[in-house]
Amino acid sequence: MTTPVLHTERLTFRPYRPEDEDVFVELLRDEEVCRWMGQERVPEADIRTLFRAILTEVYPKRRFDVWGLWQDDAFIGHAEVKKTGNVDGHELIAALAPPYWGRGLGTEVVRGLLRHAADNLGLKEAYGMVGADNAPSLAMCRRLGFRHVRDVTGDDGAVTKLLVISTTDPQ
Template identity: 35%
Template structure:
């Protein structure tokens, strides 16, 4: 495994994964304060103050070295417009495992950007980083997110029933994963 890894922009066919910047604030606020966007996320719609705080924190998360280190790059379209963010965290060094996640602003949805951005991060994970396994966890009611996992070839490995009290209700979690050799076979 090649660590530490310092962030550099990553390019897909149409999208670029780029570090968050101060001037992403307005777009990030619009996205993270939207109750519909946040419906299946672990957090509620965020206040302007909270978005400012997480932007400062996440813009500085540029190095993967130890368990828990994460990236939260912006997804930008062909014109460089902010369309969402990806999430990628080192879940285990020994097991060479990472967790991946995705959020698109409404104007970025329905164009394949999240699937493409996830593919870019899987290329990074299994290429440059030399990881063994990448997983995603989601609310099984989130059909659009399940569809991304399916398109990427991630296997549905678990469905945890009512294991989390979230936003006033018992919530299930789906667990999807893909191994390095499986991603290589798809390529």
Template identity: 50%
Template sequence: MTPVLRTERLLLDPYTPGDEEGFVALFQDVRVSRWMGDGPVTEAEDRALFGRVFTKVYAENLFDVWAVRRDGRLVGHAEIKRTEAVGGHEIVYALAPEAWGSGLGTELAEAIVAYGFDSLGLAEVHATVAEPNTASLVLLERIGFTHVRDVREDDGSTTRVLARRRRTAV
């Protein structure tokens, strides 16, 4: 079961059915969805995705997915899951544009990485980022991710694969 995580300013907790409108609004914002998966999809597809969070992901305990809240308001989405594309666990995160530029992305990414290392016992965590998404690339590099390889997508775009290894005590 997806646990509750807390940072200085954020609460990461499992979605509730009442979060559907906020989830759909987040994923329908092209400034956010352009960097998620294969990019923007229809509202119906985002609603179906939200439904699958409950009927598949939570019901079958497939991986951890969180609603990201600040001051009780849904401001983002986060997950960590095993992905064959990277041969390990990948973090996924998104914040609403009104939450950008205040360090919340760093706080969120660090919380998911720490959960992967400390709770899941992972030795390495990955992220995949579209090459033009410089804000996310800079954020991840700043918190210790390094470039592993590039993937050339079918549409000719490039996805960067990054990884961060657990720091071992000396």
């Protein structure tokens, strides 16, 4: 199955196209986005290599689903559903550009990913990894019905919350 285009009330989840490279790079070079995703800023060249791998490896080999998030004609973020190495299951990943924070779009993205996980992938549950310091994202996850599984401590000592939610009964 190829990565489908998804729609929510305000958003379109669209597989990346070659012309999306610059907005993808801009998002993943943003210091605030990197901080909340629990990763260091990496060189632009590495992000460009990652983007090209999405187009040449991920999509053709159907490794996992990955999208650019669009509100009308504006690129607002990134989303994925893929197997996670932390547990036997699939992880939901979402990153919004800072100008779009605090508008309920994160909740809309996660609900769209949950619907896709249930309807198109047949998953009964999905996982999320949220930094212990990311209070807004943790609050959103609680509102959606995610449950805490365990804390994961990285090599750098940073704590990430491993969360799980049923895809058949999301709030």
